[in-house]
Amino acid sequence: MSINGVLTEAAPRRLLKRLGTFGAALATLVTAAVALHTAPAAAAVTCKDWSPWADNYWAPRAEYDWDNGGYGVLRARPNYEPPDGSEVYTVCNYGSYQTLQNGYTHKFVTVQTTWTGIYAGTLSATADTAGVKERFHFACYPANAANPSYDDYCILWAEANHLYVTAEFGVTDPNNTYYGILRARTPGASVGHWELFYHAPGEGPF
DSSP states (O other): OEETTEEOTHHHHHHHHHHHHHHHHHHHHHHHHHHHHHSOOOOOOEEEEEOOBOTTSOOEEEETTOOTTOTTEEEEOOOOSOOOSTTOEEEEEOSSOEEEEETTTOOEEEEOTTOOGGGTTBEEEEESSOOGGGOEEEEEEOOOTTOTTSOEEEEEEETTTTEEEEEOOOSSOTTSTTTTBEEEEEOGGGOOGGGOEEEOTTOSOO
């Protein structure tokens, strides 16, 4: 201790004890830093453009001319417009999950978890950054060898709500704005044709 600014006999012993504790902590920190520096590098992220089509043979596009909150909604609809990037998605593979970025909006595809009713889980290319709601898990399969005319396809599972992505073909009028909207709303046991997104052999996202 100190009396009037003068160290007593016990003070040096306490100081050395504190320095010893600090030294041990510093050594631990340095060891951890060296281990981090020498740890193997994470797997490289790979990205590839993907232009899928849904079960109606139409490409899911980002609706960039919708207003009232519908901007960027993904919808497999009649291809009235020429290719403009809204039907192309850059798929980046991070190993444990994948992200999609639309070629027209340049935004990440996200799951609208706050929308309700028939629009619950709608996909839209509107996110500036990629978080949990922008993470998907792809499962891609090659064409049926017994019938080479079949196309390769992928199914997408959304990390946001643990459901598979489907294209809504429950309405018969293709001019209905709900027709072909993509939603993450299908449980695994119910995956069918509406959950398949096709591409030509060899032109998949991986």
